[in-house]
Amino acid sequence: MTPTDLSAWVDQAARLLGLPVAEEHRPGVLHYFSIAADMAALVNELPLSALDKAAGAFIPIAPASPGDADALDNR
Amino acid sequence: MSAPDLLMQDACTIATALRSRQVSATMLVEASLARIGHTDPLINAFTAITHQRARARAEQIDQQLATGNASTSALPLLGVPFAVKNLFDIEGITTLAGSTILAGEPVAKVDGPLVSRLEAAGAILVGALNMDEFAYGFSTENSHYGPTRNPHDPARLAGGSSGGSAAAVAAGQVPLTLGSDTNGSIRVPASLCGIYGLKPTYGRLPRTGTYPFVNSLDHLGPFARSVRDLALSYDVLQGYDANDSGCVRRYVEPCSGTLEPGLKGLRIARLGGYFQEHSEATARHAVDRVAQALGGLATLELPEVPRARAAAFVITNAEGAALHLNDLRSRAGDFEPLSRDRFLAGALLPAAWVIQAQRVRRWFALRVAELMRDVDVLIAAATPVPAPLIGTEWIEIGGRKVQARPSLGLLTQPISCIGLPVCCVPVWDAHPALPIGVQIIAAPWREDHALRVACALERAGVTRAPVAQLS
Numbered sequence: 001m002t003p004t005d006l007s008a009w010v011d012q013a014a015r016l017l018g019l020p021v022a023e024e025h026r027p028g029v030l031h032y033f034s035i036a037a038d039m040a041a042l043v044n045e046l047p048l049s050a051l052d053k054a055a056g057a058f059i060p061i062a063p064a065s066p067g068d069a070d071a072l073d074n075r
Numbered sequence: 076m077s078a079p080d081l082l083m084q085d086a087c088t089i090a091t092a093l094r095s096r097q098v099s100a101t102m103l104v105e106a107s108l109a110r111i112g113h114t115d116p117l118i119n120a121f122t123a124i125t126h127q128r129a130r131a132r133a134e135q136i137d138q139q140l141a142t143g144n145a146s147t148s149a150l151p152l153l154g155v156p157f158a159v160k161n162l163f164d165i166e167g168i169t170t171l172a173g174s175t176i177l178a179g180e181p182v183a184k185v186d187g188p189l190v191s192r193l194e195a196a197g198a199i200l201v202g203a204l205n206m207d208e209f210a211y212g213f214s215t216e217n218s219h220y221g222p223t224r225n226p227h228d229p230a231r232l233a234g235g236s237s238g239g240s241a242a243a244v245a246a247g248q249v250p251l252t253l254g255s256d257t258n259g260s261i262r263v264p265a266s267l268c269g270i271y272g273l274k275p276t277y278g279r280l281p282r283t284g285t286y287p288f289v290n291s292l293d294h295l296g297p298f299a300r301s302v303r304d305l306a307l308s309y310d311v312l313q314g315y316d317a318n319d320s321g322c323v324r325r326y327v328e329p330c331s332g333t334l335e336p337g338l339k340g341l342r343i344a345r346l347g348g349y350f351q352e353h354s355e356a357t358a359r360h361a362v363d364r365v366a367q368a369l370g371g372l373a374t375l376e377l378p379e380v381p382r383a384r385a386a387a388f389v390i391t392n393a394e395g396a397a398l399h400l401n402d403l404r405s406r407a408g409d410f411e412p413l414s415r416d417r418f419l420a421g422a423l424l425p426a427a428w429v430i431q432a433q434r435v436r437r438w439f440a441l442r443v444a445e446l447m448r449d450v451d452v453l454i455a456a457a458t459p460v461p462a463p464l465i466g467t468e469w470i471e472i473g474g475r476k477v478q479a480r481p482s483l484g485l486l487t488q489p490i491s492c493i494g495l496p497v498c499c500v501p502v503w504d505a506h507p508a509l510p511i512g513v514q515i516i517a518a519p520w521r522e523d524h525a526l527r528v529a530c531a532l533e534r535a536g537v538t539r540a541p542v543a544q545l546s
Contacts, residue, residue, distance in 0.1 A: 013423040019404050021419060028416030029423075036392050036420055040428040042385035043435050054433035055440065056291055059320070 001037050006030065078102035082110060083542045085301035086155040086250045086308070090197065093154040096140070100133035100154035100199065107156035107201050111248045114545050117229055118246050119221045120239040122161050123168055124202040129156070132199045150197030151307055157251040160240050161203035162210060162286040163187045172286035173208040173236070175219045176402055176409050187284020189253055189295060189312050196311040201249060204239030208411035210255055210288040211395055211418065212236050213263045213483035214465075218411050222465050225268055226543030227509065231462035234264030234483065237298070241268035244298050247542035251308055252298045255282075257289050258387055259457075259487025261296050262499040266457035266512025267483075269501040270540040271529065272298045273305045276519045277494025278323035281316030289394040290321060291433070292387060292491060300540040302530040305498065306330040309522065325520070333523045334530040338369065341524060345372040346455040346516075349380035352473050353485045358456035360505035365454055365513045368537040369528070375450060380489045383439040387492035389424065389432040396421030413480070440493040447518045452528050455490075457499045457512030458483050490516055498525040500538040513538075 010033050014021050021029050078098050081089050092098050115121050139147040162172040164183035171177050205223045207215050215223040215238025223238040225231040226246035233242040237254025241264030254261045256274040265272030273296045280295045297308040310329040316322050345366050366372040396418045459472045467479045499512040517524040532538045
């Protein structure tokens, strides 16, 4: 990703998200987005197959029964 | 021994002294409050002190002991003053998570479960501790509440993000604290402040009642001055909680009684490659010292460590930013200047990067699990360097000039990425004046292995956690 690409992505993505980036914050945001892009490149370069699943799985939540010590407290 | 002298000992010694009525809980709490009052203007570890609550609880314990209450007397952490990172809920106090953004929120209605569990074990809460805003940092140079200073050299960093938690123990304010660790936030400050820290397996301790940072990676754990304190506090902190989606339903597996076998039967190796390349001289010497004490160790290399670290970075950046998106939209100027631009950038990462990072994370966990069929414990430095001066922007690692603050987590981040339990132990012989930590890393759910090795090193005199000499 060239600096121009990166800058264009940051501006467009911020607009899409409704995330104002103040002029004084923009150089810092571009700097850190560039670091994240470098990290993402490292991640993306690892060859993976369709069977390499993502970490983290959703666990369905059953309704609590009376007296269930593990019942959610609905905080 | 007087209460102020006892306060400089570990939690087990303090509880034993109170149990034998050498001292009262009130005397211990007053000693802790006095030490905080005397030293915290310099160290800045505390953001709130719970004077009234602590005194009331101490008085209650003293009354119960006076009536011969056997169950109170048997409490494992009887009368031990403790404090928690200010992202833990404390009844009647607003949970700040190091921010001013949350300062206007209502106070917490109840204590977080881990605070309650320590108090149920007899410990006495004396306050809340400073941290990097929203836990996004390794330095605790908090612009809102001031930097926490390293008790062993107040010109230097305490580390972060649980900097107050480490500094309070090193300063002799309390013998026991709680913190959180997403990418190294227990292990980095434990390393820089020269104390013991335990990051249990991801999913072991419930995070309910704490302000989150990155759900995929957040861990909680204790800091202490001895391995037996870590084990004892970890034992009472365990227990499933369905209110934390990341908490795994497991039996409580106490470790305090498992330390005695020492190294017997354990297969131990030191981590090479990335971990050696990112360790400067002091860190390498500390690992050498530990390896020598363990009888000399073979070197093991993990595959693709930079990609694992990158995966943790991307996940952290994106999840952390998404959590704060509304405030980033409406009041970005109120965020900590050291992390605001990182949060803003993180909100803009493409989804494909984040999902790929989660896939790489699992790939790495599977590869490491294969390697750990043949080895029980891995050794690596906890930080590339000992504590830098506060305000340091750049350090040199492996002959390259790198940004100081994020680089403090280079050696911890790949390990927490896959949730392995780690005991961070303090080595003092590797540098003329400063401590540095070594990570004792075990397979998932084998905190007992990490603690056994840590205990053996402590008994051999290789590691220790002295209280800082503060005038």
